[in-house]
Amino acid sequence: MAKKIFPLVSGLLALTGIIASLLLSAPPAMAHKNQSSSSASAVAEASTTVNNPEDAPMAMAWPTEPGMGMEMDHKKPKTFGGRLVSWLGAWHPAVIHFPIALLLTVALLEVLAAARKKPVYNAGNKVLLAFATAGGFAAAALGWANAGLPAADDGTALTWHRWIGTLIPFVYLLLWRLKRPAETAVNQPSSRLYETTLVVAVALILIQAYLGGDVTHGAGHMAF
Incomplete structure (x- = not known):
């Protein structure tokens, strides 16, 4: 056996x-170039606009949302x-x-x-x-x-x-x-x-x- x-x-x-x-x-794995750049710019903008951590919204984006890890963003x-x-x-x-x-x-x-x-x-x-x-x-x-x-x-x-x-x-x-x-x-x-x-x-x-x-x-x- x-x-x-x-x-x-x-x-x-x-x-x-x-x-x-x-x-x-x-x-x-790298995402599409346009998604990577848009995600990076969004993170940078968020970091400059939120001064107090307590004021930040307690929301988490799903990984499948645009710019959050998806390699394919269909139009x-x-x-x-x-x-x-x-x-x-x-x-x-x-x-x-x-x-x-x-x-x-x-x-x-x-x-x-x-x-x-x-x-x-x-x-x-x-x-x-x-x-x-x-x-x-x-x-x-x-x-x-x-x-x-x-x-x-x-x-x-x-x-x-x-x-x-x-x-x-x-x-x-x-x-x-x-x-x-x-x-x-x-x-x-x-x-x-x-x-x-x-x-x-x-x-x-x-x-x-x-x-x-x-x-x-x-x-x-x-x-x-």
Whole structure:
């Protein structure tokens, strides 16, 4: 039992740790230049106008407000096509949770099947991966609609989030291709290549989730 589970868990932890350490050691993601300058000028103006700390309002702006960490500040398009793309992109945060949950469920079932030595637990994972793949491609397309085309002033987190998010659906597709059909998987354990790809996919999902929070809520959003 331990021989089957240990490579999955240790490989996932090692890969996640390496990628996370590289991202965390990099400089914090910068917001768009115009947002950074406007935020800095607003802070400077506030510091000069408030002389007594007791007179300052006890209000805190959300991190998602303009100039408070968001890397994307969308202006409403004027054309119908532009507004349609913008509206579709707004669905990205909702749709992305569907393929993420399916992949993590697949990984959990694979670990459970290895621990109990019962391949029947993960026999239906090919069907789950099919839905996850379809949802992954939909979420990636909506992500491009939400973020727009790459720009020179895109922050580090947004750039990594964009391209990792573009890669992940193809990793899902590879997993679906490697997973044996239910009739075969019910009696045979998963292949090593499939297990390795699954570990990589879960690690990418965890890193992508962190980057998504970094883009939405600003650098250091997971600080304790």
